[in-house]
Amino acid sequence: MIVIGYSDNPDCERALEWAASEARRHGELLRVVSATGMPTFADAGAGVMIDRQVIEDGAREMAEAGAARAVELGVQNVESYAALGNPAEILVEAADGARALVLGTRGRGPVLSALLGSVAYAVAAHAPCPVVVVREGAVSVGADHPIVVGTDESDPSQRALAMAAAVAAERGAPLHCVSVWADPAATIAAASFVDGAALMNAGEHVRDAVTKDLEARAAELRTTHPELRVTTAVLEGDPASCLAAEAARVGASMLAIGTRGRGGFRGMMLGSVSHGVLHAAKCPVAIVR
Structure with missing residues (x-):
């Protein structure tokens, strides 16, 4: 199984392509994870009510969109998973039994785009499998390259x-x-x-x-x-x-x-x-x- 932390911004597309390629090559499951931190009142702004259900629905839709994109990339066995909480903990738990956990380079807002920052460092330092970080704009070379x-x-x-x-x-x-x-x-x-x-x-x-x-x-x-x-x-x-x-x-x-x-x-x-x-x-x- 390959696990990827996913959001819908362009920073994550290259990472999804890499993860999909690995899943296709091995004929294995690709798990697309949307790990969302619950916004605080400070994040939302004064007078703004935080609707947990809206956040949960958004996270689920994000994961499903990533899974649909993986199918477009030719992956036959795909599942989506969404959760609210500490993004690093969610990703590490979702990667239990995985061959690799794939992250993009950065994210925006409360939805994790596998940002190259504190969350990514925490995941890489504690994941139960190798963590592959794919930079935005990473040059695509053949799998037979060194x-x-x-x-x-x-x-x-x-x-x-x-x-x-x-x-x-x-x-x-x-x-x-x-x-x-x-x-x-x-x-x-x-x-x-x-x-x-x-x-x-x-x-x-x-x-x-x-x-x-x-x-x-x-x-x-x-x-x-x-x-x-x-x-x-x-x-x-x-x-x-x-x-x-x-x-x-x-x-x-x-x-x-x-x-x-x-x-x-x-x-x-x-x-x-x-x-x-x-x-x-x-x-x-x-x-x-």
Whole structure:
């Protein structure tokens, strides 16, 4: 099952197209969800009565419109679901048992358009499945274009690698594994008090260690997935910027990264790399916990 948070503004159309394509490819259910926060009196304005039934009807009609659009896009098995409450909680609950939860980039008003903001961050940090964020205006490339995955030694990163490998194998697409390292000299505020040769040696050690680890993971993938075309890249710099730029360079159809979600729904946070990638990448981004 694929789940998508939906509203009727243009920002969500690209995400719906992506979700519909995935559902068609696998012949699976597409659940279209309208997750609506109940407006407050402050939102409505002084003297305006809030009719819960009107809000519920609007949410239901929104979900049904999204489902109808999915049918137009060729999805055979579609259902709609609408609910009032905390949008992040609604989407996370609706994604129970899903293969992926798809979000657009931003929304307006009380109806969630899977906005790239606090709700999207909360969903990505707490969803029971990978969350795929599809930017408005994302370039549509063939499914056989590379799947790019950011890798490091963390458990979420390894789950992202496994997910990316599975998607690449299913699509017959290349898998491009990327690790990013930072020069120790760039992270030492008092670098002038540290021996320059020692810093250079430390940087080379970090680069070599990252390269060795990445090549070992790639070799393992080539053994377990002999059908996969696996390539690697080791880059130096800011992880989010490097990953987004590399995904653009190779024409990626998706960029997968791992993240550690923490806190409750009202204090949910993504790591700085995940946050940066969501804003910088032009292709769909899969967030894996």
